[in-house]
Amino acid sequence: xxxxxxxxxxxxxxxxxxxxxxxxxxxxxxxxxxxxxxxxxxxxxxxxxxxxxxxxxxxxxxxxxxxxxxxxxxxxxxxxxxxxxxxxxxxxxxxxxxxxxxxxxxxxxxxxxxxxxxxxxxxxxxxxxxxxxxxxxxxxxxxxxxxxxxxxxxxxxxxxxxxxxxxxxxxxxxxxxxxxxxxxxxxxxxxxxxxxxxxxxxxxxxxxxxxxxxxxxxxxxxxxxxxxxxxxxxxxxxxxxxxxxxxxxxxxxxxxxxxxxxxxxxxxxxxxxxxxxxxxxxxxxxxxxxxxxxxxxxxxxxxxxxxxxxxxxxxxxxxxxxxxxxxxxxxxxxxxxxxxxxxxxxxxxxxxxxxxxxxxxxxxxxxxxxxxxxxxxxxxxxxxxxxxxxxxxxxxxxxxxxxxxxxxxxxxxxxxxxxxxxxxxxxxxxxxxxxxxxxxxxxx
Numbered sequence: 001x002x003x004x005x006x007x008x009x010x011x012x013x014x015x016x017x018x019x020x021x022x023x024x025x026x027x028x029x030x031x032x033x034x035x036x037x038x039x040x041x042x043x044x045x046x047x048x049x050x051x052x053x054x055x056x057x058x059x060x061x062x063x064x065x066x067x068x069x070x071x072x073x074x075x076x077x078x079x080x081x082x083x084x085x086x087x088x089x090x091x092x093x094x095x096x097x098x099x100x101x102x103x104x105x106x107x108x109x110x111x112x113x114x115x116x117x118x119x120x121x122x123x124x125x126x127x128x129x130x131x132x133x134x135x136x137x138x139x140x141x142x143x144x145x146x147x148x149x150x151x152x153x154x155x156x157x158x159x160x161x162x163x164x165x166x167x168x169x170x171x172x173x174x175x176x177x178x179x180x181x182x183x184x185x186x187x188x189x190x191x192x193x194x195x196x197x198x199x200x201x202x203x204x205x206x207x208x209x210x211x212x213x214x215x216x217x218x219x220x221x222x223x224x225x226x227x228x229x230x231x232x233x234x235x236x237x238x239x240x241x242x243x244x245x246x247x248x249x250x251x252x253x254x255x256x257x258x259x260x261x262x263x264x265x266x267x268x269x270x271x272x273x274x275x276x277x278x279x280x281x282x283x284x285x286x287x288x289x290x291x292x293x294x295x296x297x298x299x300x301x302x303x304x305x306x307x308x309x310x311x312x313x314x315x316x317x318x319x320x321x322x323x324x325x326x327x328x329x330x331x332x333x334x335x336x337x338x339x340x341x342x343x344x345x346x347x348x349x350x351x352x353x354x355x356x357x358x359x360x361x362x363x364x365x366x367x368x369x370x371x372x373x374x375x376x377x378x379x380x381x382x383x384x385x386x387x388x389x390x391x392x393x394x395x396x397x398x399x400x401x402x403x404x405x406x407x408x409x410x411x412x413x414x415x416x417x418x419x420x421x422x423x424x425x426x427x428x429x430x431x432x433x434x435x436x437x438x439x440x441x442x443x444x
Contacts, residue, residue, distance in 0.1 A: 019065060023072050035076035036134065037147035043069045044151025047398050048158070048191055053182035066396065067120050070127045077130035082140065084133045091129055091408035093347050097340065098122040104310045104336045105317055114317035121395040128404035135409055137366050142205070145371075148402070149202045152195035153218035159188060160221050163228075178228035189234030190391060190399040195222035197241035201374055204249060233389055237381045237399075244373025290326050290388075297325040301333045308337035328386040328393045348383065351407035355379040358413050365413070379406050 049062035162180035177185040203215035362372035386392040
């Protein structure tokens, strides 16, 4: 029985109707200012529940609910009170290319599964752009980060419970790597990788001491689990975006001391399970095997180099499930050849270049410069991660949603920044940048 049959058996028409009614009721009853934040939190939890194989029917149910959760987030963002950012045409390129990719699947043998897979990617891109439209200042940016942070904190706490209840079983599936409830360590590791910098940032910027302490605890929980997955990619994604925050923390000795105590906790907890964890994997490398797989993938790409699957015959769109190239960009070329790959690569390059430029001008934008450092590091981490893993463009990960959200945000930042010297700074930085809004005047 394939995944579609398993999900369709669980998510019948009656249960789907009930879910839609619950979502509609939640939308009506939730205050407008909290819909987006709560929707993002629930989205993260549902996304991770779908990876818990030990949950059985709950896992299949969560996979079926995931597109509905993204639609809810998109609607919540569209109706979110407040001004809207005018998204760049390049930001809209993500959903446009996702829509165009559907036409490349006409001749594939696994047409039904492939269309559902690519349609979910289209929904993710639309939801990410809609959320990006709500980010016009530091308060709206923090609103999105809080929603994601709460969801990641809840999901990380759920995975941590498997470690507390039965540590031996928590490492059984992963063969010496932390795999709560039967998840793949590389897949669940991306949750911890995102939770580490986001909860750390929320911890140092929270207004109350209680909130700082709570976010700090979740940061430690996520950091400990990221180490126990023994995933080099997850550790790298967790570390790099955290660097701008750690630099900020050096100005506050108390926070530095707490961070050191936290690192001691992570080291102790990792050593406590040292017998169960295969840390030797950190020093191992599979470069030769990955190069062989990439070579096989490239030979398949060359057969249909221009149009990919559109000109292929008797091909499977979901070949990455059998032959994992460990490269998101090769998978993209396999799907659509150069006609689909090159527009994507141009979009990726523009997004990362504008992310770097935003970081260089971080003191002239109405956002926390540390937040700009965090988002820029996330953008560059996604670029590097695409060369070693496919999940950057995979529609079942929060990591891919955040990647499109961050890219759309940077693509829509207006440049050049207008600098008015002598004027007081808005909230952050030394001058006010120009922000276009659809419900108010230009701010300059």
